[in-house]
Amino acid sequence: MRAVSLALSLILVAATASAGDLPVTSRVSAATVYPEGATVTREAEFSAPAGQHELILTDLPRDTPLESVRVTLEGARLGGVRTREDYVPPRDTGESxxxxxxxxxxxxxxxxxxxxxxxxxxxxxxxxxxxxxxxxxxxxxxxxxxxxxxxxxxxxxxxxxxxxxxxxxxxxxxxxxxxxxxxxxxxxxxxxxxxxxxxxxxLVPETDARALLAVAMQAEGPLRGRLTITYTVPQAGWQPLYDLHLSRAGERVRIERGAYLRQQTGENWRDIALTLSTRRPAQQGEPGEIHPWIPRLGDPDEIRPMPKVRAEGALMEMAAPAAEAEADMARPEFDGLSVRYAYPAPVSVATGADRVRLMLPSVEAEADIGARAVPLMDDTAYLMARVRLPGDEVILPTPEARFYLDGRYVGQHWLSFAAAGAEMTLSFGPIEGITLRRVVRTRAEGDRGLITRASERRETVEIIVENLTGESWPLTVLDRVPVSEQDALDITWDARPDPDEIGFEDRRGVLAWRFDLDAGATRAITLETRMSWPEGKVLR
Structure with a gap:
């Protein structure tokens, strides 16, 4: 049986490597890695006599998306390109x-x-x-x-x-x-x-199966040429890493940035030229498409929930809106659409094993520092810093964001996407000395009378904020009132003092009070709400 297999292998080798075929060995020389996916560049140098030849490569990973392969040839005229995933002749797997x-x-x-x-x-x-x-x-x-x-x-x-x-x-x-x-x-x-x-x-071995790439060429005379192959793979990516340092005295935020790089392409990347890109080609690549909205009337028993439709990878609902350290460091390049970081030193990444951390340039920005209190959810206020990114920098979403206040670590939490030039509001942990209480003083629910036969609910809430820190704080207090989307549900509310903003950050019903809270001071806010609705209806 082994003799038959060996004979079959020799036949395949002879059939694939004819007199005009030139076996070529390639290696990954560069990669542009996106948050999801990577564009890989591999190169192969060869020598060829005059005439027609076919360059045979048997060292591409088998999972290479062969339909995405693009080939350029230096020193000769390029002909056809063929690929094969199965029945690939054995390759030289000499150890490094x-x-x-x-x-x-x-x-x-x-x-x-x-x-x-x-x-x-x-x-x-x-x-x-x-x-x-x-x-x-x-x-x-x-x-x-x-x-x-x-x-x-x-x-x-x-x-x-x-x-x-x-x-x-x-x-x-x-x-x-x-x-x-x-x-x-x-x-x-x-x-x-x-x-x-x-x-x-x-030393991670490269034992995965390989694919074949054959490139036809015409040489006018003896030559030494270079073959360059590029393709895009999904089995790679990078995740941003941020250390955010807030200096209260300097009123500045320094964002130290890094990247965790990984790849599972089936081959080790050794000393490649690496570029990190903030482009996200794996996500939606074109704007959503709006379809006609044609309301229709029908009997109550015929009403069904409106269907959800998928448009180009985005889930849409009809009639609803869509929702510096001293080290080798990458150099940023901004093209108006995305940022690229070209790493200055060669990088090696073993397939399926290494998680390489790289350093990116840090960003500094002025910070507007204050405290935010949400008594409905919390017992203490939180220290907030509002910063505006430079026009050529973006922040990618990541769970790897660690926050430091005056050099002390205060926690790790999710950091959302921020476009170039956007304003960000960052939290640097609780202010234990600013205490919050939200007390329901009265709550009543019942009929208002036999004539109107309507129901109502009334509630009075008192918010108490106390500053025990020994210093004055600019404070934003947030709370909410109900919002009606039905004519039959009547909602009124009253606040003392009046809020400074209604619809905080475009959130309906969210109220904001802004004031300076001196050391040792206490402030109270009273919020009254009233909801009424016809008899026979249930408030949910």
């Missing part, structure tokens, strides 16, 4: 220099370990021989007829037994000491071998 070196180190240490173990065994044999001599001497001392010996002969024998016993015990003790020292050295060698084996295992 790093793997060969690591494997040689493991073999050296294994041989040294065998030699040391043999040495320990030899030393133990010396100790066993000394113990055998001791047993023999003990046997002489208890032998029958020894008492019948002449005194002179008996004295000489006793002296001989003493000397031999002492020498044997010394030999046994010396062999044991040398054996123990050798075993300690053996333990050190075993630990060194374990580390060498781990180092070998850490």
């Amino acid at each position: 220099a790093e793997v060969l070196s690591a494997r040689a180190e493991v073999e050296r240490l294994e041989e040294a370990l065998r030699t040391r173990r043999a040495e320990v065994a030899d030393i133990r044999l010396e100790a066993d021989a000394a113990r055998a001599r001791l047993r023999f001497l003990d046997g002489i001392g208890t032998a029958e007829g020894l008492a019948a010996q002449e005194p002179a002969a008996l004295g000489e024998m006793v002296a001989m037994i003493g000397r031999e016993t002492l020498e044997a015990r010394r030999a046994e003790a010396g062999a044991e000491r040398r054996a123990e020292a050798a075993e300690r050295a053996l333990k050190d060698l075993m630990e060194e071998l374990s580390r060498a084996r781990q180092a070998l295992e850490a």
Whole structure:
């Protein structure tokens, strides 16, 4: 069976590599990595005589989207390009220099370990021989007829037994000491071998199947050329990492940025030219499409929920609106649409194993610092900083955002997307000394009378804010009142004092009060709401 398989492989190789075919080896030389996906560039240099040839590459990962492959050729005229995923001839899978070196180190240490173990065994044999001599001497001392010996002969024998016993015990003790020292050295060698084996295992092998790419070419004469292949893969991406530092005294925010890079393409990227891009080609690439809105009347029993339709990857509902460290650091390039970061040093990323952290330039901006209180949800106010991004920088959404206040870590939470030049409001943790209370003073619900036969609900809430920090704070207090979308539901409300803003950040019914709260001061806000509706209806 093995002979048949070998013969079939040789036939495939012969069929694929004819006299005009030139086997070529390529490597990944550059990659532009997006938050999801990457455009990979690989290069191959070749030599060819004059005439028509086909360059044969068998080292593309099998999962390469072959329909996205684009080829350029230097030094010759490009012909047709064909690809193949199955029935690919075997390729040279020679191990890299790093793997060969690591494997040689493991073999050296294994041989040294065998030699040391043999040495320990030899030393133990010396100790066993000394113990055998001791047993023999003990046997002489208890032998029958020894008492019948002449005194002179008996004295000489006793002296001989003493000397031999002492020498044997010394030999046994010396062999044991040398054996123990050798075993300690053996333990050190075993630990060194374990580390060498781990180092070998850490060199991620490239064992995935490969695809074939054949490029037809015409050479006018002997030449040395270069083949460049580009394609886009989904098995790569980068995630932004942000450390946000707020200086209260300087009233500035410094955003230290980095990126976590990963790839699972089936091959290791070694010393490539890396560019990170904020473009997101995997997401919706064109604007949503609006379809005609044609309301129709019908009987109540015929009313059904309006269908949801999917338009170009965006879920839409009819008649509703859509919702610096000293290190190698990437250089930003802004083209008006997105930002690219070209990393200055070669980068290596093992497939499916490495999570490489890279540094990006930091951003600084002035900060408008204040406190925000939401008594409906919280017991304390939170320190907020409002900043505006420079016009050539964007912030990508990430859970890897860590916040620092005057050099102290205050927490990690989600950071949302912010476009270039946009304003961001950032939270730097609770202000424990600004306490909040929201007390429901009255709540009533019932009929207002037999004539109108209507129902109502009334509520009076008192909000109490107290500053125990020892310093004055500019404070924004948020609360809400109900909003009616039905004519039959009547809602009125009253606030003392009046709010400074109604519809805070375009959120209906959200009220905002802004004032400076001095150290030791307390402020109260009273909010009254009244809702009434026809009898027979239920308020939800």
